[in-house]
Amino acid sequence: MAWLRRVLGGFSALLRKHRVEQELDDELRAWLDISIEHKVRSGMPREHAIRAARVEMGSLEAVKDHTRDVGWEAQLESLWRDVRYAVRTLRQSPAFTATAVLTLALGIGANTAIFSVINAVMLRPLPVERPEELISLATGYPDNVEPVFSYAAYRQFAVDATHVADAIAASSVRRDAVTIDGPPEPIDHKWVSGNYFTTLGVPAAAGRTLLASDDRLPAGEPVAVLSDAYWARRFGRDPWVIGRSFRFKTTAFTIVGVAPRGFFGETGGEAPDIWMPLTTRPGAPSSVWKGHSTTWLGIVARLRSGITLAQARARLEHVYDGIRDGVAAGTESSEFRRNVLESRLLVSEASGGSSRLRGPLATPLMILMGLVGLVLVIACANVANLMLARAAIRRRETAVRLAIGAARLRVVRHGIAEALLLAAVGGLGGLLVASWGSSLLVTLVSGELPVSLDVSPDIRVLVFTMVVSCATAIVFGLLPAVRAARIDPLRALRVSGGSGGTVRMPLRRTLVVTQIAVSLVLLVVAGLFVRSLLHLKDIDLGFDPDRVLLFQVTPPADEQPMAMEDTLNVYGRLLAQAESVPGVSAASASFSGLFTRGTWGNAITVEGFVPRPGVTPRTLANSITPRYFDVMRIAVLAGRGFTDDDHDSAPKVAIVNQTFARQFLGDLDPVGTRVGLCSSDPCGSPPMMEIVGVTEDAKYVDLREEKQPMLYVPFTQIDQNLRQIEVRTAGAPASVAATLHRELAAVDRRLAIVAMVELRDQVNASILPERLIAMLSATFGLLALALAAVGLYGVIAYVTAQRTGEIGVRMALGANRRDVRRLVLRDTLRLVVVGVVIGIPAALTGARLLSSQLYQVAPDDPLAVSVGLVTLSVAALLAGYLPARRAAHVDPVVALRAE
């Protein structure tokens, strides 16, 4: 209980501070009075008595200080005094303070920004109840991981593993159109199991969420839940929206509720507008509900209480054994069957949900975190250097303080208070820099990927910033503070000029050398990433992605699926309309787009080609309109392209790419050979098409892909719908985008244009991680270089100023300006050389660790290293040249007189 009394006593003393002080004063005065009276009564003359009593008492202030120090609140108060003193001293040197705060704000801000994105992509738990209980399922095939399952597989998990976990299923978000009260409007929707909201523990913000009874076969009443953002955007938070309905394809859905604000589902980065029960999906063929031929559902499950991950895994794997057999039995492809039989179920913890971004962005973000950490090291070294310089200037002041009895601990404490204060202000500035920087990052990311990321600072980000700020304060503040306290007051005061003393400053030189070495590492790494990106950009795509606009059009809700004839008719009108817009040079349509996930692969049979036993020949395929090659600028190398004469009753034709020709026809002339698309396995005898042309190869899905065979067929001759319109523009696509959008929409009011993107953006999105890392590492490298240059300049300028006298003597003895410049530059060069000698091996070691992230660049790429070296040297010489020039203009007479 004594401690409690002490704590409370401290508080009451703090609250009644004035009275406590007053009482202490009174008590001391009483002591003196009684003491004097005592002495007078024992016969001492009054004046002597007064003096004696004073002497006995000693310093009144000292007694008070000691008495105050009894309570803990005194420590707090003295800390407060230190901080106030620090505020005063920092305000006296605004240039120093501003430089230090700016440096720290940039360093801490850059770190916080990267951490905010890491937090949003990887750390933030799903906004659901007890996210730590969630697990996610995937299938691991021998050479890839498949995150989606068939509906039948989901049902099996949900039913057979129900005593270990509650499984929910969700499709990925898709863009489509709904009709509410006027023309169709684009929305992002998601099909989810009926227990989706209840299992995640997400209550409705209005109305109700989905129920298990909404999701059954045969489908019940179609219902839908809106996201809060969509409710606000489309309906202005109108509470009467509950009960209204909208049409999605052929079906009318009733809105039954709104999800809570901030809830985006089980997959990070997605932002659906509408959730609908799986089984209400209109027009789905029966194969979606039976068998395993359509895999489209991600599965997340909540562990039942008391069940461990290992127990759940064992049970789920057992269920998967049954599913695997079903999948293997259901396929006709022997190749796929082999793959399936070797597959296994992957069960992983999923408190952050399943994130599409985590895979591609995790490694780049970690690398960036490391790089930005190095920037902070340089920033710390810079501030430490500034503080050391200031300590040198204030040597005399510190010496005086020590000489008149300040405790060394007090001097250290003051230094640390100053550092903490700088770090706190720097940290606040850092938060500003970070909020700006991280939203810039998100704009970069989501400009090309349709993702929404919440990077607003949460408690984790704030704690991170606070810890980083305190850590930096200790790193840059402790050393200078301890050194200041070690000053020998006698020596410091004796030295003339007050600021004299060590000119060699080994500590500050070490800091600068560290900065040079670390910034060289950052520059070399940035150089490697930039080179790697340039290599990626140099890859020959085989088509021209610039000035191409892509449109996705959804046919009228009540006419789906559209009859072939109508499709031809509608697309014919759309393309004609597009080509009539001024500024459009050509328009085409196709089944699959370039650099999208929705590719079409098919087994084939080629006349004269005998496959190895057990291997089914396969190719990518696409159905296109005649002008596709003109729009994409894919060169036709032999034969001809498609024309309007290749209509449905004309002889069936096809066009292949070079790889197709080489792979299946070897040295034969492909034109004239006949090929067929298999619709079963083994292939049998499909309708054959004659190859009429050969195009050059292109990249179809990804910049880094190997060359793949491709087979084009005219859309008129194949039962495959069109999903994308491509328009090549003469000028910048943005200038005609709005007109095009309007004109296309005007073709038929019942059509909805659900997406419009530039092909260039779609290509860029595929190398987003590489571009992110190249851009940011270059930014960090330059930031590091700037900080290091400032540090170098500071030290050289200071040393040179200290040597003014010496320089004056040299000049008086006949040295000319060039000699003086060389003297100072040699000093600079020495630091740079030492930094480089340390930095190069460090950079090479670091680069080797990153080599898996580089594309066609060796980790010791001579160009990257030399560009880094040259950049560093130029910056360093610039930093050294300014003091050198100043030194060269020293007037020896003035310099010597000042001595």
Next chain:
Amino acid sequence: MPPEGKESGLVPGTLYMLILKVLALEPMHGYGIGVRLEQISKGVFQVNAGSLFPALRRLERDGLISGAWRITENNRRAKYYTLTAPGRAKLKRETRDWEVQTTAIARILEASLGES
């Protein structure tokens, strides 16, 4: 901690106990406590204000003594300290401990060879 009793010849840590003891005899103001300590110890212990005030503050904070302003016999105002119940208990405990220790120390110091 303030420098306690170094120059006054006190065994470290004993000042608190001695103050409690003095106050156990009668309530007393700060100066009086110092004088009383000196008198009783026949001038061996001289406790200055710099030691006494922090000690009084600590004892008061811990609730072992309590202070109140009163008029001295010479018509002056002074803060008189009184032993509280916990203070009395503490003094009892400390006195016992002290006796145990000093007896033990004395035995060790008086010990000679052959005795064990």
